[in-house]
Amino acid sequence: GRQGGGVSGVEVALWDLAGKAYGVPVYQLLGGKFRDGVRLYCDTDAHGKGDGRAMGQALKARLAKGFTFLKMDLGASLLFDVEGALSAPLGFLDQFKAAWRTAETRQASPQPQSAERRREEEVLHIPHPFAGLQLTEKGLDWLEGYVAEVRSVIGPEVPLAIDHLGHLNVESLIRLGRRLEKYHLAWLEDPVPWQYTDQYARLSRAVAIPICTGEDIYLKENFRPLLERGGVSVIHPDVLTAGGMLETKKIADMAAEYGVPVALHMAESPVGCLAAAHVAVAIENFLALEFHAADVAWWSDLAAGLPEPFIRDGFIYPPDRPGLGIDDLNDEVLREHLHPGIPGLWEPTDGWNETWAHDRL
Structure with a gap:
């Protein structure tokens, strides 16, 4: 999973080099295009949005920017201060x-992890x-009311997916899911760890x-058992987790045989975003590509040579240029936005060797 990020990143870099060597976009090397534009779904977390109307207004602002597909957080963490909502x-x-x-207040850092932090991680894992x-x-009443308020603001037509349900058992998830059916949600994401195929099938x-x-x-x-058992209606691979661009295309092609669409996970830089976009245009059963940077003004400045504007009416269009279509990275912008725990640009990465991943393996 996340520990495969190094393998996946190298694979993406090699496809970029291959495309530049042959003078063609990577999507052509992956078999050609099913579409020109890649629909984005705009993800919005629940921080600072303590009720459904506030979240609805945040989502409505995404619609005003041209996004046509939305996702929000909904789950146990919203109930931490609601007395009697959790058992x-x-x-x-x-x-x-x-x-x-x-x-929540700590970003990922390659610094050695303290014994206290490891104890915290053990609880969360x-x-x-x-x-x-x-x-x-x-708790069920509160969460249903939250979704009802969101829908009252954004209306019934735009697709709305749900993420970050929390450490709930399948029984609670079934009860919640049945409450939320009337709001025609696009999907419930990662309700339990992916390894529990039978629980996915039951849900x-x-x-x-x-x-x-x-x-x-x-x-x-590792996607096959979920598809064979009918445990998923949408799969959500990430190019930088699944093993790279070709592996993601193979996953998508397999899902197409089961009639399952692909929504690509993506919370990355313009490099990872364009890698996902080249895959998205080259697979038949593509649904939407995740986007987290709607409020990050400098995000598209991280790389040089991107199309302008990068997002048009909620879509991105992979450049018809060799490789990924990126000229270079912008070291000045990267340096300006470094994590406080990282001393400089292009430092050795040995520290990540001892950092826990979120795979529960």
Whole structure:
């Protein structure tokens, strides 16, 4: 999964070099185009949006920018301060909330991890079925009301996907899913860790909302059980997690045989974004590509040679230029936005060798 990022990044770089060597866009090397434009779905997290109307207004601002597909967070973390909304072993919920909030304020860094941070990570890495966390009727009412408020602001027509449901068991997810069916959601994403194929199959059969996972899955063979068992209605691979561009295309082609569309996960720089876009135009069953940088004014300045404007009416268009279509990286902009825990640009990456990933493997 995330630990395959190095392999995936090298694979993307090699496709860029191959495209430049042959003088053709990478999408042509992947078999050619099914479409010109790549629809983006705009992701919006729940930070600072304590009620559904506030989230609805944030999503409505995305629509005003031309995005045609939306996603928002919804889950147990929204209920941490709602008394009586969650049931858990006494004392565990306070421990879990403290670890969650500490992790929210800390960005990824290759610095050595302290014993305290490892203890926090152990709490957050408990697989969902083992956390003992359940929604109460009050919690179900609150979350349903939140979604109803969002829909009252953005209307019924735009697709709305749901992410970050939290460490809930399948029973709570089924109860929540049935409550939310009337709001015709685009999908429920990563409800349980991807390894639990039988739980995905059970959830998919119990709830009339598409179920989606895949951003943590490495290589085609690990997607196959979910497709064979009917555990997913949408798959969600990431080019920089799944093994690279060709592997992602193979995954998508396999999903097409099961009638399953592909929404690509993407929370990356313009390099990763264009790599995903070249894959997106080259697969038949593409649905939408994730986009997190709608509020980051300098994001497209990280690379030189990008189309202007980069996003047009909620779509991006991979350049008809050799390779990925990027001339170079912009070191000046990169240096300006370095993580505080990283001392300089293009430093050795040995520190990442001892950093925990989020794979639960």
